[in-house]
Amino acid sequence: xxxxxxxxxxxxxxxxxxxxxxxxxxxxxxxxxxxxxxxxxxxxxxxxxxxxxxxxxxxxxxxxxxxxxxxxxxxxxxxxxxxxxxxxxxxxxxxxxxxxxxxxxxxxxxxxxxxxxxxxxxxxxxxxxxxxxxxxxxxxxxxxxxxxxxxxxxxxxxxxxxxxxxxxxxxxxxxxxxxxxxxxxxxxxxxxxxxxxxxxxxxxxxxxxxxxxxxxxxxxxxxxxxxxxxxxxxxxxxxxxxxxxxxxxxxxxxxxxxxxxxxxxxxxxxxxxxxxxxxxxxxxxxxxxxxxxxxxxxxxxxxxxxxxxxxxxxxxxxxxxxxxxxxxxxxxxxxxxxxxxxxxxxxxxxxxxxxxxxxxxxxxxxxxxxxxxxxxxxxxxxxxxxxxxxxxxxxxxxxxxxxxxxxxxxxxxxxxxxxxxxxxxxxxxxxxx
Amino acid sequence: xxxxxxxxxxxxxxxxxxxxxxxxxxxxxxxxxxxxxxxxxxxxxxxxxxxxxxxxxxxxxxxxxxxxxxxxxxxxxxxxxxxxxxxxxxxxxxxxxxxxxxxxxxxxxxxxxxxxxxxxxxxxxxxxxxxxxxxxxxx
Numbered sequence: 245x246x247x248x249x250x251x252x253x254x255x256x257x258x259x260x261x262x263x264x265x266x267x268x269x270x271x272x273x274x275x276x277x278x279x280x281x282x283x284x285x286x287x288x289x290x291x292x293x294x295x296x297x298x299x300x301x302x303x304x305x306x307x308x309x310x311x312x313x314x315x316x317x318x319x320x321x322x323x324x325x326x327x328x329x330x331x332x333x334x335x336x337x338x339x340x341x342x343x344x345x346x347x348x349x350x351x352x353x354x355x356x357x358x359x360x361x362x363x364x365x366x367x368x369x370x371x372x373x374x375x376x377x378x379x380x381x382x383x384x385x386x387x388x389x390x391x392x393x394x395x396x397x398x399x400x401x402x403x404x405x406x407x408x409x410x411x412x413x414x415x416x417x418x419x420x421x422x423x424x425x426x427x428x429x430x431x432x433x434x435x436x437x438x439x440x441x442x443x444x445x446x447x448x449x450x451x452x453x454x455x456x457x458x459x460x461x462x463x464x465x466x467x468x469x470x471x472x473x474x475x476x477x478x479x480x481x482x483x484x485x486x487x488x489x490x491x492x493x494x495x496x497x498x499x500x501x502x503x504x505x506x507x508x509x510x511x512x513x514x515x516x517x518x519x520x521x522x523x524x525x526x527x528x529x530x531x532x533x534x535x536x537x538x539x540x541x542x543x544x545x546x547x548x549x550x551x552x553x554x555x556x557x558x559x560x561x562x563x564x565x566x567x568x569x570x571x572x573x574x575x576x577x578x579x580x581x582x583x584x585x586x587x588x589x590x591x592x593x594x595x596x597x598x599x600x601x602x603x604x605x606x607x608x609x610x611x612x613x614x615x616x617x618x619x620x621x622x623x624x625x626x627x628x629x630x631x632x633x634x635x636x637x638x639x640x641x642x643x644x645x646x647x648x649x650x651x652x653x654x655x656x657x658x659x660x661x662x663x664x665x666x667x668x669x670x671x672x673x674x675x676x677x
Numbered sequence: 678x679x680x681x682x683x684x685x686x687x688x689x690x691x692x693x694x695x696x697x698x699x700x701x702x703x704x705x706x707x708x709x710x711x712x713x714x715x716x717x718x719x720x721x722x723x724x725x726x727x728x729x730x731x732x733x734x735x736x737x738x739x740x741x742x743x744x745x746x747x748x749x750x751x752x753x754x755x756x757x758x759x760x761x762x763x764x765x766x767x768x769x770x771x772x773x774x775x776x777x778x779x780x781x782x783x784x785x786x787x788x789x790x791x792x793x794x795x796x797x798x799x800x801x802x803x804x805x806x807x808x809x810x811x812x813x814x815x816x
Contacts, residue, residue: 247710251703258696265692273682306714307707313700358736359765416737472745537686566686572693579697586704587711590718591736651707655718655736656766 247306255312256297262316263289266323275542276331285326285333289319292338296345305352305652307587313580314348314629314644320573321630324561329547340634344641351645355409357654358593365413372406372439375399376446388452400452401635403443405642407459408600410436411466415592418473436466453505454623456497458607460490465603469596508621523549527559527616531567538566553632555624556616573630574609581605584650594650601643604628716810720767722794723810724748726803732810733769738762740800741774754778754801762792769807771798 267286276282296315300308318341325337355361378399382390389396414432421428440463447455467486498509504520513521513528530546533539544563546552552560562570584598611625626633628640715734724731724740731748740748743757750759756776763770769792773780781799782790792798798805 248703248706251706255699255703258692258699262692262696265689269685269689272685306710309700309704309707312703316696316700537683537690540682566690568690569686569693572690572697576693576697579700583704586701587708590711590715590734651711655764 252300252308252312255309256293259312259316259319260290260293263293263319263323266320270323270327270331270541273540273543274327274331275540281331281333285323285331288333288338289322292319292322292341303349303352305356305648307648307651310580310583310644310648310651311348313576313583314345314641317573317576317580317629318344320576323541324557324565324573324630325553325632327541327564328544328553328560330542334632337632340632340637343634344629344637344644347638347641348645348648351405351642352648352652353645355412355594355597355646355649356652357656358412358591359656361409362413362416362593365410368406368409368413369435369439372403372410372443375402375406376442379446379450383450386451388450395634398633398635400443400447400450400455401639404458404462404604404639405646407440407443407462408466408597408604408643408646410439411462411469411600412593412596414466415470415473415596418470433470436463451502452624453501454611454625457611458604458625461603461607462600465599466596469592469599472595473592505621511621513618521618523551523556524616524618524622527556528618530559530563531617534563534566536566536568538562538564538569541565551624554626554636555612555622555631557627557631558613559616561630574613577605577609577628577630580644580647584647587651589650589653590655591653594653597646598650601646604643605640718767719764720769721810722769722792722807724798725806725808731805733762733764736764739774750800750803752801752803755803756801759800760798768792776800 267282267289270276270285271282274282293315296311300311303311322334322338322341326332326334378390379388383399388398388400390399414436417430417432420432421430423429440459443459444456447453447459471483498506501509507520511520513524515521517525526546526549530544534544541564544560546556546560546563549556558570558574561573581602584595584602589595589598605628608625609627611620611623612627612631614620615622615625626636628643629637719733722733724733735747738747739758739761740746740750740755741757741759742750742752742755746758756774756778758774759776760780761772761774763772770789771780771782771787771792772789773787778801779786780790781787782792783797784799792807794807794809796807798807
């Protein structure tokens with residue numbers, strides 16, 4: 245905070261200004277019964293902005309842009325979710341937003357020092373194993389949720405940050421090659437491949453097929469970062485072989501997919517508007533209805549359709565706020581992912597961490613947006629930070645913390661600053677006498 | 678009234694646009710701060726040989742003849758993956774990566790050694806000096 249105070253103050257003010265503009269839009273354009281609903285939403289949003297701005301100087305990091313983007317996007321999400329079907333503060337979503345902010349701090353503290361996290365590598369693997377056992381024991385073969393009474397948890401979401409960390413910590417092992425039959429192999433590459441395959445099979449078993457591309461994306465990002473690592477020596481043959489293997493597995497996957505998944509692959513939504521194509525057709529009609537500037541916050545009809553706040557949230561926002569605003573929201577999310585490109589990480593570990601997070605977020609956004617626009621088969625994947633869902637928000641927060649860690653890494657103790665010699669010529673006392 | 682609503686929507690979108698722009702500028706400001714911080718972490722060191730200066734830009738720097746090396750030395754006496762330099766707590770360490778001709782620091786053959794300012798590193802027939810970075814305007 246000390247290094248760029250002016251830039252950070254201006255950033256904070258503009259984040260506040262953007263939220264104020266959105267709240268003014270609700271005040272004049274929104275659908276609300278009592279003005280008090282708008283004021284309570286405004287108090288929540290601006291209070292969260294101010295609280296984060298006050299806390300930020302106490303964070304032990306030297307870059308804060310991702311923090312500002314995080315609070316910008318989270319409060320935008322709180323405003324969107326509070327407006328669907330009429331303006332009223334969504335307390336549940338506000339709590340998950342605060343949980344995401346806390347998770348981002350945890351993600352940052354855990355991932356900032358690559359020497360420390362490399363020593364905890366086995367704990368990450370154990371963590372993945374434990375989550376997988378919990379899924380096996382508690383969710384059941386056709387479900388991905390654990391019912392905890394007043395709320396539900398989706399444990400498979402927790403595997404995403406853990407897999408990103410496993411990929412990042414294994415990068416440094418590329419130089420330790422071992423002879424296995426006729427091949428020189430790195431044990432950790434095989435372990436990581438095994439973990440990813442086990443996660444994908446588990447997702448298949450739970451019928452959470454939409455998450456498989458996200459895990460595959462994280463693994464692919466880690467794989468390409470390992471190629472870039474010094475002395476990794478990935479040959480062209482290995483790469484071509486990996487590409488063919490992916491195509492073969494995808495082909496077998498489509499062939500063996502359950503009937504409802506194959507139906508979704510080839511469904512014509514307009515001839516099946518009341519069946520498999522219901523959500524997508526309604527989502528597309530809503531986008532067209534909203535136009536560039538939207539019907540107004542809380543004035544849409546899509547909130548009557550199932551999963552309006554999660555799986556087809558892009559269309560719900562387009563309808564109420566306009567396509568322009570929905571695209572801006574995606575741009576802000578992409579901006580968060582682009583920060584490591586502006587300020588590249590200084591270690592392979594942090595680079596892999598950032599690449600894994602970018603892959604996970606980009607695949608999730610693509611599946612959600614293109615799915616609800618009928619460009620690809622419809623999946624139940626959330627947009628990070630925008631869609632409603634506690635587990636999704638917390639894991640997205642953890643991964644945002646990893647991005648912050650890639651921007652403010654720790655490389656051990658800093659060497660003490662050397663004092664510059666004084667520019668003034670030394671004058672001996674009494675020299676003029 | 679309809680026009681007023683449209684204007685309000687456009688203003689909201691514009692406010693978000695400007696905010697995004699400001700955040701991009703802030704990220705670029707941070708880039709220069711991060712550069713200064715890296716200079717402090719890496720003790721502002723570089724490798725130099727006659728006619729070439731190699732900055733130490735990340736915490737693991739591979740020196741070798743291979744095209745994928747961070748510091749590429751196109752000399753047959755240097756192995757493809759010759760040595761790796763790493764930094765921790767502001768101290769640089771050089772490690773032999775199983776090279777044929779070995780790594781010599783101040784004339785002594787080493788497997789791994791901590792480097793100090795003005796150490797002379799011999800890789801094959803090439804001689805590199807590990808020194809503090811000099812600004813362009815410095816003579």
